[in-house]
Amino acid sequence: xxxxxxxxxxxxxxxxxxxxxxxxxxxxxxxxxxxxxxxxxxxxxxxxxxxxxxxxxxxxxxxxxxxxxxxxxxxxxxxxxxxxxxxxxxxxxxxxxxxxxxxxxxxxxxxxxxxxxxxxxxxxxxxxxxxxxxxxxxxxxxxxxxxxxxxxxxxxxxxxxxxxxxxxxxxxxxxxxxxxxxxxxxxxxxxxxxxxxxxxxxxxxxxxxxxxxxxxxxxxxxxxxxxxxxxxxxxxxxxxxxxxxxxxxxxxxxxxxxxxxxxxxxxxxxxxxxxxxxxxxxxxxxxxxxxxxxxxxxxxxxxxxxxxxxxxxxxxxxxxxxxxxxxxxxxxxxxxxxxxxxxxxxxxxxxxxxxxxxxxxxxxxxxxxxxxxxxxxxxxxxxxxxxxxxxxxxxxxxxxxxxxxxxxxxxxxxxxxxxxxxxxxxxxxxxxxxxxxxxxxxxxxxxxxxxxxxxxxxx
Numbered sequence: 072x073x074x075x076x077x078x079x080x081x082x083x084x085x086x087x088x089x090x091x092x093x094x095x096x097x098x099x100x101x102x103x104x105x106x107x108x109x110x111x112x113x114x115x116x117x118x119x120x121x122x123x124x125x126x127x128x129x130x131x132x133x134x135x136x137x138x139x140x141x142x143x144x145x146x147x148x149x150x151x152x153x154x155x156x157x158x159x160x161x162x163x164x165x166x167x168x169x170x171x172x173x174x175x176x177x178x179x180x181x182x183x184x185x186x187x188x189x190x191x192x193x194x195x196x197x198x199x200x201x202x203x204x205x206x207x208x209x210x211x212x213x214x215x216x217x218x219x220x221x222x223x224x225x226x227x228x229x230x231x232x233x234x235x236x237x238x239x240x241x242x243x244x245x246x247x248x249x250x251x252x253x254x255x256x257x258x259x260x261x262x263x264x265x266x267x268x269x270x271x272x273x274x275x276x277x278x279x280x281x282x283x284x285x286x287x288x289x290x291x292x293x294x295x296x297x298x299x300x301x302x303x304x305x306x307x308x309x310x311x312x313x314x315x316x317x318x319x320x321x322x323x324x325x326x327x328x329x330x331x332x333x334x335x336x337x338x339x340x341x342x343x344x345x346x347x348x349x350x351x352x353x354x355x356x357x358x359x360x361x362x363x364x365x366x367x368x369x370x371x372x373x374x375x376x377x378x379x380x381x382x383x384x385x386x387x388x389x390x391x392x393x394x395x396x397x398x399x400x401x402x403x404x405x406x407x408x409x410x411x412x413x414x415x416x417x418x419x420x421x422x423x424x425x426x427x428x429x430x431x432x433x434x435x436x437x438x439x440x441x442x443x444x445x446x447x448x449x450x451x452x453x454x455x456x457x458x459x460x461x462x463x464x465x466x467x468x469x470x471x472x473x474x475x476x477x478x479x480x481x482x483x484x485x486x487x488x489x490x491x492x493x494x495x496x497x498x499x500x501x502x503x504x505x506x507x508x509x510x511x512x513x514x515x516x517x518x519x520x521x522x523x524x525x526x527x528x529x530x
Contacts, residue, residue, distance in 0.1 A: 074142040074165075077172075078135045079103030080156045081146035082122050083112045089212045089224040090144065090172055091120050096226050102132050104155050126154045138164040144172045147241070148466070173212060174246035176233055180210065183361050184247050186237035186278060187255030187291070189411035190354060194255055196383045197358035199225050199234040204376035205362075205369050209234050215383035215405070232365060240264065242274055249282045251364050253289045253357055257296045258410040263438035263467070272296055279304075287364040289316075289357065307335075309360050311353040316360035318352050323421070332356065334363050339370045345380040348387050348418040385516055387418070391523045395426055399526055400506040403519055407435045407512035409446035416453050419508050429504040430454040431495065433511035434462045434478060437470040441477075448481030456486040456504070460495060463513025496522045 077094045079087050082103025088111055095101045095118065102121040105112060112122050123130035135141050143159045143166040151157070159166050177184070185195035192214040199211035200219060208227035211234040216223050225234075237244035237252070240261050257275050259268040276299050279288055284303035290296070292310040300306060308314035318330040319338075328347040332339045332355070339359075344351050355377050362368045382388060391401040400423065406415040412432070419428055430451055434440045440447070440462055451457045459482070462475050479489045490498050495518050499507060509515055 074099065074140055076100040076102075076135055076141040078131070078141055078143045078155075078159070079145070080143065080153060080159075081105060081149040082115070082120070083107070083109050084146055084148065084169075085111065085216070085223055086169055086212070086214070087144070087146055088115060090169060091115060092118065092224050093176070093210065093212070093226065095120060100134065102135055104130065104149075104153075128154060128158060131155050131158065136162075138162055142167070142172070144169055168243070168246070170238070170241075170243035170246040173235060174248060176210075176212070177235060177248045180233040181231045181250040181365070182233045182235055182248060183209075183251040183253070183365060184235045184237040184244070184249040185253045185255065185357075185361075186239060186244050186275065187253075188239075188258045188260045189406070189408050189414075190255035190350075190357070191236050191238075192383050192405070193351065193354045193386050194253060194357040194361075195234055195236045197354060197377070197380055198361045200380050201358055201362050201373050201376040202230070202232060202234065202365075202367055203227075204379070205367055205372045207232065207367050212236065213383065214238070215386060217383050218381040218388075219379070232367070237278070239271075239274060239278075244278050245274070245281065247278075247281060250286045251289065251361055252279060252282050252286070253361055254279075254294065254296065254298075255291055255357060256410065257294050258408060260408050260439070262442045263436070289360055289364065291357075307360070307364070309353075309356050311356065316356050316363070318356055321352060323347070323349075328352065330355075332359050334360060334368070339374055342374050343378045345378050346382040346387060347422070349421040350414050350418045351387070387415070390519045391527065393527070395423065395505055399504065401509070401519060401523055401526075402507065403509050403516045405512055406510045407439070409443050409450045412447065412510055413450040413453065415508065415510060416450060419506060420453075423506055427455045427505040429456040429458065429499075429502065429507050431458040431460065431499065431507060431509045431515065432478075433460045433492065433509075433513040433515040434475050435512040436465055437462065437467045437473045440475070441470055441473045444477045445481060447478045448483070451478070451487075452483040454484060454508075456502070457482055457484060457488070458495070458498060459487065459489045460492045460515060461490075463511065463515075465513070492518070496525065500525050 083105035185191040202209040208230040209232040211225035213223040214236040265271040279298040309316035321330045385405045406412040
């Protein structure tokens with residue numbers, strides 16, 4: 072890399088923080104701007120990364136004002152009117168999005184890139200943990216905090232591999248150059264960006280064209296996608312029950328799940344899931360398959376890694392796990408697409424058969440709520456009780472006529488409640504629930520520690 076310094080506009084985002092730490096690890100000088108301080112920016116400052124919360128020119132360190140040795144990385148969350156960003160553009164700096172900076176890293180490594188509507192955070196973090204526990208290690212840039220390490224970044228000074236969560240939003244994954252590309256799902260999403268399912272699938276097809284000719288493509292079975300990998304790219308399939316890579320002899324009970332992993336030319340028997348939910352069987356198959364394609368599947372360390380994997384924060388994370396009947400179980404899951412939500416509900420049902428399931432769901436984005444109201448309602452109707460909160464808008468302005476109400480009216484189960492987020496804790500604690508699944512990509516999870524404390528003050 073020709074630059075000795077990197078300046079980040081929007082430095083407090085979790086994905087940006089991983090890049091800041093990586094470039095710092097590589098010996099580059101790193102600084103940045105963000106609107107407000109947070110626990111994350113405090114940690115970055117303690118690590119020697121200078122972050123300003125003022126958008127004045129004076130806040131740009133003098134050594135970061137030379138376009139010949141300073142790369143500028145920004146997130147679209149920073150407005151075009153931002154003074155530092157405007158200065159860098161005006162003065163001819165190389166100003167790139169986070170995805171392009173990540174693309175620079177993938178070009179210089181053997182990148183294992185996990186893409187898909189859902190499942191990419193868990194599969195990528197599982198793969199990173201397996202490699203990290205093996206002899207070769209990896210660098211990893213993940214979309215969630217991996218609970219084993221308290222970080223979304225893993226570093227290795229010697230490994231040729233980088234594990235990357237490849238985000239399709241805004242076509243960001245088109246900046247990457249995979250050695251191994253894994254596609255977990257292509258259920259249409261982000262239709263505010265793509266417009267149609269056909270355009271969404273075309274974006275994934277183009278992603279497959281970016282795989283290096285000596286690389287690999289690993290596809291979940293049954294996808295609508297018609298891939299277009301270059302000549303020389305070898306294509307394999309996976310799923311829980313079929314494909315070149317799959318699971319056999321699944322055994323569950325007593326709060327554990329074991330299975331045998333089958334791959335071309337061999338198998339690993341008796342793998343135990345560290346996070347024992349049904350959906351993680353398939354996630355583990357994808358992660359193990361990617362390691363096998365990389366030539367880094369070491370049976371003993373791989374099995375130990377899957378068993379010790381603690382999960383990413385907000386991906387089927389247990390906040391409370393008391394004995395049933397009589398106690399409470401509280402689970403947080405990031406599921407924010409209807410197919411993902413349905414799988415999450417099915418996984419809880421399989422883990423706790425015969426017990427009453429309450430699902431609290433916070434819709435995420437006006438456009439997604441508008442586009443998939445029927446599908447969300449169908450998924451939520453699989454619960455015994457639904458508590459629906461007001462919509463989390465994230466980056467979007469309101470769309471007339473779109474609110475949580477359009478999902479609520481279509482939910483078929485008889486016990487359903489529509490509340491404001493502020494009333495969530497008081498509503499739930501007064502219900503005689505057994506299992507609560509709190510789902511969505513918004514901020515409902517911030518209420519779960521208080522709920523758990525009120526349910527069980529001893530914790």
